[in-house]
Amino acid sequence: MRQQIVISxxxxxxxxxxxxxxxxxxxxxxxxxxxxxxxxxxxxxxSVLSTVKIGTFRSPLIARGxxxxxxxxxxxxxxxxxxxxxxxxxxxxxxxxxGAYRAVDAAAVARELGAPVLANLVVLGAAVADDLLCVGxxxxxxxxxxxxxxKLVEGNLTAFRRGLALAGSR
Amino acid sequence: MTDxxxxxxxxxxRGLIEAGCTLASAYPGxxxxxxxxxxxxxxxxxxxxxxxxxxxxxxxxxxxxxxxxYTGKRAAVAMKQVGLNVAADxxxxxxxxxxxxxxxxxxxxxxxxxxxxxxxxxxQFAAFARVPVLDPASPAEARDMVAEAFALSxxxxxxxxxxxxTRICHAxxxxxxxxxxxxxxxxxxQKEPTRWAATPAFLPAxxxxxxxxxxxxxxxxxxxxQLTPGDGSCAGVCVVAAGICFxxxxxxxxxxxxxxxxxxxxxxxxxPLHTGFIGDLKARYRRVLVLEETYPVIEDRxxxxxxxxxxxxxxxxxxxxxxxxxxxxxxxxxxxxxPEDAAVAAGRGRRPSLCPxxxxxxxxxxxxxxxxxxxxxxxxxxxxxGLNLGAVDTVHCMGACIxxxxxxxxxxxxxxxxxxxxxxxxxxxxxxxAGIPALxxxxxxxxRIVVVILDNATTAMTGHQPVPHLGLAADGSPAPTVPIExxxxxxxxxxxxxxxxxxxxxxxxxxxxxxxxxxxxxxxxAVVISRHPCLMxxxxxxxxxxxxxxVETSCTGCRRCLKQFECAAIxxxxxxxxxxIDPDLCVGCGTCVPACPVGAIVxxxxxxx
Numbered sequence: 001m002r003q004q005i006v007i008s009x010x011x012x013x014x015x016x017x018x019x020x021x022x023x024x025x026x027x028x029x030x031x032x033x034x035x036x037x038x039x040x041x042x043x044x045x046x047s048v049l050s051t052v053k054i055g056t057f058r059s060p061l062i063a064r065g066x067x068x069x070x071x072x073x074x075x076x077x078x079x080x081x082x083x084x085x086x087x088x089x090x091x092x093x094x095x096x097x098x099g100a101y102r103a104v105d106a107a108a109v110a111r112e113l114g115a116p117v118l119a120n121l122v123v124l125g126a127a128v129a130d131d132l133l134c135v136g137x138x139x140x141x142x143x144x145x146x147x148x149x150x151k152l153v154e155g156n157l158t159a160f161r162r163g164l165a166l167a168g169s170r
Numbered sequence: 171m172t173d174x175x176x177x178x179x180x181x182x183x184r185g186l187i188e189a190g191c192t193l194a195s196a197y198p199g200x201x202x203x204x205x206x207x208x209x210x211x212x213x214x215x216x217x218x219x220x221x222x223x224x225x226x227x228x229x230x231x232x233x234x235x236x237x238x239x240y241t242g243k244r245a246a247v248a249m250k251q252v253g254l255n256v257a258a259d260x261x262x263x264x265x266x267x268x269x270x271x272x273x274x275x276x277x278x279x280x281x282x283x284x285x286x287x288x289x290x291x292x293x294q295f296a297a298f299a300r301v302p303v304l305d306p307a308s309p310a311e312a313r314d315m316v317a318e319a320f321a322l323s324x325x326x327x328x329x330x331x332x333x334x335x336t337r338i339c340h341a342x343x344x345x346x347x348x349x350x351x352x353x354x355x356x357x358x359x360q361k362e363p364t365r366w367a368a369t370p371a372f373l374p375a376x377x378x379x380x381x382x383x384x385x386x387x388x389x390x391x392x393x394x395x396q397l398t399p400g401d402g403s404c405a406g407v408c409v410v411a412a413g414i415c416f417x418x419x420x421x422x423x424x425x426x427x428x429x430x431x432x433x434x435x436x437x438x439x440x441x442p443l444h445t446g447f448i449g450d451l452k453a454r455y456r457r458v459l460v461l462e463e464t465y466p467v468i469e470d471r472x473x474x475x476x477x478x479x480x481x482x483x484x485x486x487x488x489x490x491x492x493x494x495x496x497x498x499x500x501x502x503x504x505x506x507x508x509p510e511d512a513a514v515a516a517g518r519g520r521r522p523s524l525c526p527x528x529x530x531x532x533x534x535x536x537x538x539x540x541x542x543x544x545x546x547x548x549x550x551x552x553x554x555x556g557l558n559l560g561a562v563d564t565v566h567c568m569g570a571c572i573x574x575x576x577x578x579x580x581x582x583x584x585x586x587x588x589x590x591x592x593x594x595x596x597x598x599x600x601x602x603x604a605g606i607p608a609l610x611x612x613x614x615x616x617x618r619i620v621v622v623i624l625d626n627a628t629t630a631m632t633g634h635q636p637v638p639h640l641g642l643a644a645d646g647s648p649a650p651t652v653p654i655e656x657x658x659x660x661x662x663x664x665x666x667x668x669x670x671x672x673x674x675x676x677x678x679x680x681x682x683x684x685x686x687x688x689x690x691x692x693x694x695x696a697v698v699i700s701r702h703p704c705l706m707x708x709x710x711x712x713x714x715x716x717x718x719x720x721v722e723t724s725c726t727g728c729r730r731c732l733k734q735f736e737c738a739a740i741x742x743x744x745x746x747x748x749x750x751i752d753p754d755l756c757v758g759c760g761t762c763v764p765a766c767p768v769g770a771i772v773x774x775x776x777x778x779x
Binding site for chain 1: 173175177200201203204284285307308337340341342343344414416417418420421422425492493494497517518519520521522523524525552554555631632633738754755
């Protein structure tokens with residue numbers, strides 16, 4: 001099991017939470033995991049990047065042109081963080097309009113659920129449904145249960161499942 | 171026990187508790203903040219009693235930890251790299267006088283920098299102070315080095331620095347937990363005035379003792395750099411790396427099939443650097459590449475004719491050593507062609523911005539509207555982002571804004587011409603940290619400036635650590651409060667006003683009165699306390715009045731609201747050629763109403779149709 005993942009978004013979109021859910025889901029499979037996160041001033045609405053490296057790596061950072069999967073919560077970050085992806089990498093983007101990627105209208109689903117910040121888990125659901133991650137639905141759901149504050153567990157799971165339901169609806 | 175999945179800063183905190191540390195102090199600062207935050211979160215694991223504090227500044231945090239160590243107990247103090255500048259005074263002398271119980275100083279550097287006013291290298295600072303420093307290459311190693319640092323500190327009776335960088339602090343990794351030690355030490359301060367109060371007469375001997383300790387340590391094989399040997403196919407050539415650069419280079423060498431082919435050293439203790447290692451490199455290798463962040467600390471200590479690194483341009487002298495930068499350095503060093511990559515990242519992406527509803531934005535908009543010709547010194551915190559609004563002219567270091575205001579005032583005043591309005595902005599936590607002496611100075615120096623204290627009742631930028639006027643200790647227990655107004659008056663300020671910037675008319679009135687005070691014959695410093703809670707505090711966000719915001723068709727499309735107010739919730743609808751409100755981001759604070767010159771931004775009560 002070896003996968004390098006780029007998670008890109010804007011501060012406040014829940015990139016850190018998404019990073020933790022993916023990382024800890026991989027841990028449930030017994031993998032070694034490294035992540036790198038953006039904290040500090042950039043979290044105030046600026047472009048933020050997380051990387052997840054699953055498998056026997058030593059550095060949490062990803063070299064240009066080597067990531068296997070990109071999850072973008074903000075399409076505007078594609079020129080900035082897109083170059084980290086290797087040729088042929090899978091790419092899921094939260095976007096209402098189609099593009100040269102798997103577009104998921106996560107904002108619309110999240111707004112329907114009454115919480116725009118849930119777009120992150122909708123994107124994750126879509127990626128898991130398309131089998132783009134080296135972790136599966138059960139591990140992710142279990143991780144969401146463990147990491148979410150008790151009041152938010154159901155809402156978070158609902159968002160993830162709504163994402164799952166978008167499978168193949170490209 | 172199963173592995174824990176910890177952020178580097180949490181791993182360090184875990185290491186502190188495992189090592190039987192009984193005091194942890196810090197002033198928050200990215201990338202170090204989560205260390206003491208995690209000590210708070212993990213405090214129930216401690217067996218011995220544990221005092222945790224968010225100190226008022228780094229110097230104080232250091233001195234509190236120092237005295238704890240004098241009693242024979244283990245203490246840790248954490249800060250960001252520029253925090254050590256503030257704590258430099260006690261730090262430098264501690265090297266001479268030494269410690270009793272282990273004293274570990276965790277200083278988090280920020281190559282890049284990502285969230286700092288410079289990218290200074292604390293290992294260089296450690297060498298300057300003559301204090302040993304450990305440079306971890308992963309979160310798990312950072313945790314292990316905590317125990318190592320405590321043991322070494324007690325062995326040598328010296329402080330020991332642990333120097334993680336942003337990519338260690340904010341990386342997460344599985345870390346196997348170790349048992350928490352119970353040292354059960356009882357405070358026993360042994361009076362020794364020739365040491366703890368050493369006068370100049372005693373310092374040459376203490377300095378000699380310090381040098382002797384460092385001489386012994388630089389020959390200590392526990393800290394000889396570790397070799398991952400090559401197979402001889404790259405004879406005479408080696409790579410020397412430290413910290414995250416070691417981890418990144420290891421991943422790159424492995425991907426290139428070079429790990430196990432080329433001799434590859436990890437330096438865990440860059441200062442004092444093992445003298446035998448320095449000799450070995452000279453004897454065994456023709457060419458040596460050094461990879462370290464951010465200054466050439468190891469490189470400058472290697473006396474080697476075939477040295478590659480910052481000195482010969484193989485490694486860039488500024489910025490973070492990302493995998494791409496290290497890959498290029500390896501290619502240059504090994505004489506391989508470096509692929510010109512067409513796909514270069516386009517800048518840093520969207521810049522950060524004050525949150526929708528942020529009270530600082532309302533205050534900044536009022537200040538710059540009222541004083542279009544003003545000079546605006548500001549400071550370190552979320553409110554630095556007032557830059558985006560053109561309401562911040564200078565940002566230097568913690569507390570500098572008030573002193574800079576004094577400097578500006580006297581420069582203009584001595585010309586005998588009109589002095590522009592000088593309106594200083596400083597956050598509440600920054601004011602406590604370094605603003606108080608500066609405010610006293612401003613009063614005594616008869617500066618005629620307006621100081622706006624942006625009081626959002628928290629240390630917002632670093633994740634909401636309590637401030638002294640909040641009445642909360644690090645662990646959430648109640649503490650005495652130190653009201654800002656009382657401090658300001660005690661500093662000798664005669665004009666003090668307080669109010670929320672959400673009430674625009676009243677706030678402008680306060681600013682006008684404050685400015686008028688600075689111009690009166692017997693006037694001087696005027697302080698306005700702009701008071702409104704940070705909206706990252708969910709309770710504040712949910713309890714304040716929420717308006718339904720809309721942009722009327724009278725909007726002329728001038729975009730002044732976007733440029734002058736810069737709220738992420740105000741967007742531009744290109745099709746309609748007018749501003750619009752993003753309902754996902756808008757918190758309904760209503761502070762943007764004055765941002766429209768034609769009154770097209772309208773706030774309606776939430777219940778209204």
